[in-house]
Amino acid sequence: MTGAAVSMARHSTFTSVIRVAGDIVSRPSGAIGLFLVVVHLLLAIISPYIAPFDYRDLDPLKMLQQPGPVHWLGNDHLGRDVFSRTLLGGREALLVTGIATPVAVLWGGFTGIFLGLAGGRLDEILMRIVDAFLSLPWILKMLVLIVTFGTGVGVLIPTLAFFYGIPVIRIARAATHDVVARDFVEAARARGHGKLSIIWHELFPNVRDALLVEGAMRWSWMLLAFSSLSFLGFGVSPPTPDWGLMIADARGFMSFAPWGVLGPVIALSSLIIGINLTADALAKALGIDRAQKAPI
């Protein structure tokens, strides 16, 4: 009996994933968005094998060379192949944000659900602290940690995961408030379930959709933050190719070699736009209204 119920639940999860994916693809903007995201993910995986040149290969004779048949996007100020570097330039960003986003959504999500359920003094105090954290600009919080502990993946992932989890607390808490007064939560309480059981079995399934959409948006904001940090020189360290860093490098030569910025600009923009379009389509497919959402 329980076994059947569980397998039915699994089945419906699987079909609902298919249904949501179908819904996303059925919207033109969602299809374009998902296509861009998938292409970028694939490229991040296979780019080391298909990049025509080594991203470290310096060639003083080809400094700031124009795009041509050999070097499709030209060469940068050190004579490195811009096309190869553009192909490889998203790997670090996708790796860091790909790990940090789920971590942020999970810790922020569960903290938010817990506070929404618990309420009371603790909730009041912690939400004030969340508000206080949110009133500091993201770049300040991140830079202070990065300057103290150094750049690199080992610092960037926990830093991004921590700070981007804080606004998720608010979303999860609000979504929990919407369901916490409903009968089935009351019934679970009456059955004698503990807080953790209620969170896992009753609240999480109902808050999940909101968290998924939030996660997709957080991902794009995190990428924005990551590439901005790289651009400012606090993210990826050279010679590792990264779009933000490449744009920063090529900017100085823009007046006589404007093609240098175009490759990374298009790559970075298409990825972030792709994620946003997908997130919007996902929100519509799951029936979540993001219209009134704040930009932070």
Place this chain on the structure above:
Amino acid sequence: MLRMLARRVLLGIVTVFLVSLIIFSGVEILPGDACTAYLEREAQGKLLENCRTELGLDRSASARYLDWASGAVRGDLGVSATGRKSIATLVGDRLKNTLLLAACALVVGIPLALFLGVVSALNRDRPADLIISTLTIFAMTIPEFVTATLLILVFSVWLGWVPGIVLTSAGAPVSEFFPEILLPIAVLAMVMTAHILRTVRSSVIETMASDYVQMAVLKGVPYWQMVFRHVLPNALLPTINVVALTVAWLLGGVVVIETVFNYPGLGRMMIDSISDRDLPVTQAIALIIATVYVAVNLLADLLTMLANPRLRTAQIRH
């Protein structure tokens, strides 16, 4: 109404107080202090001791917090680690410049966002809306430094209309910042417009679908009268809060924009202070930005309360 108002103001003060605690304890918890950060490798022996006495770091943390916080309330933000100058003087011009940039962006951005948002909503799913909505997504998602780079490329490098970099010094009068300030304003206004526009659009669409607007349509109220008298007053209320939240983004985004354009504002000063590891200056700027953020949000809440009779009596659920 008065009680709610008092409650909101109190909450704002509590938030600023908590921010000051976070900033202060953050600096305490992180390894090193203002002196080790500033002196770097020479941070040992006599030199370190002198520096600590000079900045008062040899006292207990609570005494230093009280000193710092009470000083900040009086407008005295302490002295910088590099150069031992009064932070309040250092910050003054920079704050003025950032506010100039932000104010110009708001003056351009808000009317543009209102206009385009309403146009977009009234022409929902028609070409005008699709064009505006697509541009909105571009403006919202593309990082500011990318937009800035592209604008410099087009308007400064190719067309040569405006300078791509600000060379005016921090203390210069406002008039000297033109026309250098135009591109930074454009980038800032673009992103802001996109965020506000989106809310305006969805809010107008929502109001158009409400019962009383349907009623007005059925009564035969002329279209434009319906738009201006029935839809807009209600639809534009949520915009106040979004503008406030956008200001929050603006305070973070302005850091990148100021760095790209070499604009002598608070944001670039913050980056410089972090790079120089001048902790007293970083602390002071963090506190200023957080206070502005809280104040703007408080103001938005009060404005919404004043403009919306329903909120004057209703309990705010937090």
